[in-house]
Amino acid sequence: MTLTPPPLSNDCFALPQGVNWTPVDEALALLRGRLWPVTGAEAVSLSEAPGRVLAEDAIALRSNPPQPNTAVDGYGFAGGRSEGAHVMPLVAGRAAAGVPFNGAVPPGQAIRILTGAALPEGVDTVILEEDVRTDGVSVAFYGPLKSGANTRKAGEDVAAGDVILPAGRVLTPADLALASATGLAELLVRKPLRVAVISTGDELVEPGAAAGLGQVYDANRPMLLALIQQFGFQTVDMGRIKDDRAALGEALDQAAAQADVILTSGGASAGDEDHVSALLREAGAMQEWRIALKPGRPLALGMWQGTPVFGLPGNPVAALVCTLVFARPAMGLMAGAGWAEPQGFEVPAAFAKRKKPGRREYLRARMRAGRAEVFKSEGSGRISGLSWAEGLVELPDGAAEIAPGDPVRFIPFASFGMG
């Protein structure tokens, strides 16, 4: 399989004409329809495979089990046995896992057999050793015992030629067991999606540096870089860029050369210092997505030299919500893993809230005593609330009046791929 994905189109992020506020679901459907995998493929050994995205269906080379074998330690013979006492002479020798018995077991005779051993010719049934008495010459036991008892059929788990794992699968440790058992030593996986992160703003300083009046420490970059790692992508840290169009343009050039996707934070809305949106607009491939969403209204989406840019809002809460809700499924698609729908759960609310119609809202939330609590403030700069939360409550686009005990949709952070 050769994987040379076509480039994304420059009008990737075009919005329908005349729409003022795009509902979240429409925005997601647009992204889903316009993006596709952009990463190439490489073969890796199983030890390098966990967390990688399978590039093509994996096919079993060998059946599991490869041949009929015994599931227990005991005595093997042919056919079932009726109710009552049975005595069978033992053939000399035994069958063990990896050390097969090479002869045939004649009808009416039995052989010592150990768990995992291939069934010798003339054996299709095994009696558990705990259920027999033996003097080393014969075995005695009581029936009934069904024909085939305590054995495993060849291919009862997986048959050679079966698709064991579909393309797009993010490989788990269990998948490695399956691949190995069915004869695969290497898997064709996608190259990791490379995601560049840029923080923008004159006010930002690096953690650990002295911060003067009006300055704030860069909170978004450490969060976004860690998040991208948890999503299984490769990070490209582009640092902080001042509110200077030339410097930002240069950083975007460098990011586009090194990454498949660029995440910026800050400067996404349309103010004087909102250079991300201004630059993308100048490049002619920018859309200000005014999404009917709180938090995270201004999302600047554009193409910079063929590389998609997610211009996230600067407020850390909005930056995280936009990343989880929009950037993550979009990046999953580009990484070859398909579009991930976060799994939510209907749970009773532990809070009261009245919301107007017209936009989707995400509240920082956590489950306690079976009910969803929400953070005391909805302020989009309240970073402590992100840390406090263990997920988000999603309130629908329409009006909602929520009383304690009413059902609400809780989406754990883990469902968004965040640990």
Ligand SMILES: Nc1nc2c(c(=O)[nH]1)N[C@H]1C(S)=C(S)[C@@H](COP(=O)(O)OP(=O)(O)OC[C@H]3O[C@@H](n4cnc5c(N)ncnc54)[C@H](O)[C@@H]3O)O[C@H]1N2
């Ligand atoms: N006139 C309007 N003003 C604003 C609107 C609006 O609709 N009309 N929307 C507000 C909303 S909502 C948000 S969110 C912000 C988003 O704007 P920007 O993306 O242009 O973000 P900035 O103005 O650059 O920053 C906003 C805020 O976030 C702080 N910030 C930025 N980056 C970081 C970082 N890496 N670490 C920590 N904090 C960061 C920044 O200092 C600002 O306080 O716009 C509202 N305004």
Ligand code: MOO
């Ligand atoms: O996008 Mo803003 O977060 O709603 O403050």
